[in-house]
Amino acid sequence: MLSPQGNRLRVGRYSEPGRIYLLTVVTQGRRPLLRELRTGRLVVGELRQAEESALVRSLAWVVMPDHMHWLIELQHSTLESLMQRVKSRSAKAINQMQGTQGRVWQKGFHDHAVRQEEDLITLARYVVANPLRAGLVRRIGDYPLWDAAWL
Structure with missing residues (x-):
């Protein structure tokens, strides 16, 4: 059964090919399952x-x-089939690598359809600067799990 929040995340969701979206997905219980490079690389794959x-x-x-x-x-x-694919395949790979079972990702995901007037390069910089804001590194180049088309 979906939580009330999970239902709200799906209300009005529309997938439009050619549209730009910012997607966010969180690990189950916000556990830091992806802190190890090899685990993070499974998601990147x-x-x-x-x-x-x-x-x-x-x-x-x-x-x-x-x-x-x-x-x-x-x-x-x-959006739904894309995220289902990425989350299920990465969860299977992570569980297999760690010899565990169970949920890796929280149900649902957040999506934001990018308006044409939004600056994509600024948004991309915001995305890849997450490790800086979280205090994980001093320079983005020191963090291994990011990429951007323009940077």
Whole structure:
């Protein structure tokens, strides 16, 4: 059964191919499951796989210890199927690597459809600067789990 918040996150959600979205997903209980580089790289692999499968065009992303931000241009998918794919495949890989079972990601995800007047480069910089704001590194170049098309 979905939580009331999970239901609210789905109300009015519309997937428009060619539209740019900022997606955010959080680990179950905000546990820092992705703090190890090899675990984070499993998630990165799924982001890249979604792009290679022509589901999205990745513009920027960052994998933090307990969440992920992903700025995309939606291609041949819906937001729901895209996130279901990335979350389920990465959860399976993480559980397999750690020899565990159970939920890796919280149910649902947050999406923000980017308006045309928003500055994409500024938004991408905001995404990849997450490790700086969290105090994980002093320079973004020191954090290994991010990428952006323009930077």
